[in-house]
Amino acid sequence: MEVKPFEAIVREHGPAVLRVCRAVLGPQDAEDAWSETFLAALRAYPGLAPGANVQAWLVTIAKHKAIDSHRAAARRPVPVAELPADDRDTPSGAAGRDVPGVDGGRGDNDALWAALKTLPRRQREALAYHHLGGLPYAEVALLLGGTEAACRRSAADGMKKLRALTLEESP
Amino acid sequence: MTMPLPQSLVQSPTQGLLLPDAAGDDALPRLQSRLAAAAADAGMLDVAYTVVDTPVGGLLLAATPEGLVRVAFACEDHDAVLEVLAARISPRILNAPGRLQNAADQIGEYFAGARRAFDLPLDLRLTAGFRRSVVEHLPTIGYGSTASYAAVAALTGSPGAVRAVGTACALNPLPVVVPCHRVVRSDGSTGNYRGGPAAKRLLLKLEAA
Numbered sequence: 001m002e003v004k005p006f007e008a009i010v011r012e013h014g015p016a017v018l019r020v021c022r023a024v025l026g027p028q029d030a031e032d033a034w035s036e037t038f039l040a041a042l043r044a045y046p047g048l049a050p051g052a053n054v055q056a057w058l059v060t061i062a063k064h065k066a067i068d069s070h071r072a073a074a075r076r077p078v079p080v081a082e083l084p085a086d087d088r089d090t091p092s093g094a095a096g097r098d099v100p101g102v103d104g105g106r107g108d109n110d111a112l113w114a115a116l117k118t119l120p121r122r123q124r125e126a127l128a129y130h131h132l133g134g135l136p137y138a139e140v141a142l143l144l145g146g147t148e149a150a151c152r153r154s155a156a157d158g159m160k161k162l163r164a165l166t167l168e169e170s171p
Numbered sequence: 172m173t174m175p176l177p178q179s180l181v182q183s184p185t186q187g188l189l190l191p192d193a194a195g196d197d198a199l200p201r202l203q204s205r206l207a208a209a210a211a212d213a214g215m216l217d218v219a220y221t222v223v224d225t226p227v228g229g230l231l232l233a234a235t236p237e238g239l240v241r242v243a244f245a246c247e248d249h250d251a252v253l254e255v256l257a258a259r260i261s262p263r264i265l266n267a268p269g270r271l272q273n274a275a276d277q278i279g280e281y282f283a284g285a286r287r288a289f290d291l292p293l294d295l296r297l298t299a300g301f302r303r304s305v306v307e308h309l310p311t312i313g314y315g316s317t318a319s320y321a322a323v324a325a326l327t328g329s330p331g332a333v334r335a336v337g338t339a340c341a342l343n344p345l346p347v348v349v350p351c352h353r354v355v356r357s358d359g360s361t362g363n364y365r366g367g368p369a370a371k372r373l374l375l376k377l378e379a380a
Contacts, residue, residue, distance in 0.1 A: 005218075005253045005264035010206065014199055031202060038206050042215050046262055 006045055010038060013055050016133060017062055023128035024066045026113045033069050037062040059133035063125075063143050115165040123158030126151045131159070207267035217261035219270035222249065225282050226377075227370040230347065232271045232278070235260065238292030239274050242345045244366035259297065278347065284380060287314035289348045297344040301332065305339035312353040315378040319357040341365060347374065 017037055021030035040061050048057065116124055125144055129135045130151070135143070140151040210216040218240065220233040231243040231252055240260065243252040257264055268275070273291065280286035288310070298306050308326050312318045318326070320336045327336070340351040346365050352374040356362045364371035 002254050003257050003262040005257045006262055007220075007253070007265050008250075010203060010265070014203070018198060018202070031198065034202055035205055035209065038202075039209050039213065039215075042206075042210055042263055042265075043213075 003046075003050070006042055009041070009045070009054060009058075013058050014038070016055060017058050019132040020059055020062055020128045021066070022113070023116055023132055024062075024125055025069055026117060029069050029073070033062060033065045036065045036068075040065070055134055056139055059129055059135055060139075060143060062133075063129070066125075112166065115162055118165065119158045119161060120154075123154045123161070126154035127158040127162070130155050203266070207265045207269070210263070210265060211267065211270065215263055216265055216267060216270070217263040218256050219265060219267035220253065220256075221266065221268040221271040221275060223271075223275045223278060225278060227347075227366055227373055230278065232274050233264075234270050234274065235294045235296075237294040237296075239271075239345060239348060240294040240297060242347055244346070244370065246367055247365065274348075281347070282377070284377065291348065293345060293348070295344070298339075298342065301327070301329065301335055302339035302342060305336055306343055306345070306349055306351075309340075309343070309349050309351055309354070312350060314350075317353050317355045317375065320354055320362075321357055323354055337362075353378075 014034075018030065018034050021033040021037070024030075025033055037058060041058055048054070119127070122144060126140055129140045129143060130137060137148045137152045137155075140155070141148045144151055144154075207216065207219070211219070214236075216236075218233055218235055220231060222229045222231050228245040229249070230245075231241070231247075231249045232239065233241040233243075233253075233256055241252065241256060243249060253264060277286055277289050277291060281289070295303055295306060304327050305323060308323065311326065312323075320333050320340075321330070323340075324330050324332045324336045329335070336354070340354050341363060343349055343351040343365065346352065352364060352371045354362070355375075361368055361371050361375065
């Protein structure tokens with residue numbers, strides 16, 4: 001089996017990994033996690049076993065980067081994850097929302113993130129790794145601990161709550 | 172392989188988060204450039220490439236940290252060329268135009284008729300032995316002139332190796348920059364070329380102007 005140029009891996013899996021990072025970490029921290037994930041993957045890529053499930057491998061790396069990011073957030077004097085998205089990194093508060101470069105003008109992302117972050121982290125992660133990262137629940141269980149059935153339940157509960165929230169907020 | 176999402180999520184106005192490749196989301200191109208820069212800084216960008224538009228079509232330019240390692244015509248299939256580079260050099264390959272800026276500028280000047288010789292670091296690792304020796308001698312054929320396969324064989328000190336010179340030119344990893352297009356048949360016809368005979372005639376006409 002031919003080894004693909006890493007550029008092909010980035011093009012094929014970059015969007016899914018970004019979806020996972022955004023759902024787990026929120027729009028702000030997601031981009032750093034994405035960058036760290038792909039840089040770590042590039043380092044290890046020549047040693048990846050032929051025929052490996054590349055997306056599952058990338059999502060696993062992203063999960064570890066997310067843990068690092070959560071730990072870093074926990075060390076910050078103010079727990080950023082608890083603040084409304086509008087107040088983060090933008091002294092001007094809500095006004096910063098549509099400023100390009102602050103969140104790239106992706107107000108929609110902030111809205112979904114606002115809904116996602118109300119979920120318990122385990123539900124959010126189970127949902128992200130399965131529905132957005134494409135991991136089977138058996139592999140989600142390896143990442144999150146617990147049984148496959150418990151992870152399936154977490155994702156379903158999270159999805160139910162999220163669906164209710166996003167429908168509620170739709171105009 | 173992504174699992175199907177509930178319709179309400181996909182159709183919600185918040186789908187931007189779920190579909191980062193959707194129009195209006197510039198995150199991925201930006202993240203890809205950032206990755207290429209970080210990879211280069213970390214010494215992990217083994218092969219950088221870009222594609223430049225030229226009168227002979229899109230030219231793939233690929234470089235290792237040592238120098239330009241491959242120039243490929245569109246008819247060679249750029250994706251197939253990158254797969255060969257992944258196998259022969261390293262799979263750590265990214266689209267990273269920064270490393271190719273100087274080469275791209277010089278190729279632009281060449282096709283504009285403003286440059287007669289290339290001044291670029293070259294990485295000749297994709298050619299070896301007699302073929303490499305031919306590739307190293309080709310730049311001695313000056314801009315606007317041609318040499319026969321037999322003359323190049325004599326130049327490399329192997330006058331009997333006319334056919335081998337033909338093979339070496341056909342497999343030149345750096346066409347255009349290393350001027351194998353200046354090697355023609357003894358009867359004056361242009362002969363074959365990696366980029367097709369039309370591309371060879373175009374280059375010779377450009378240089379004759």
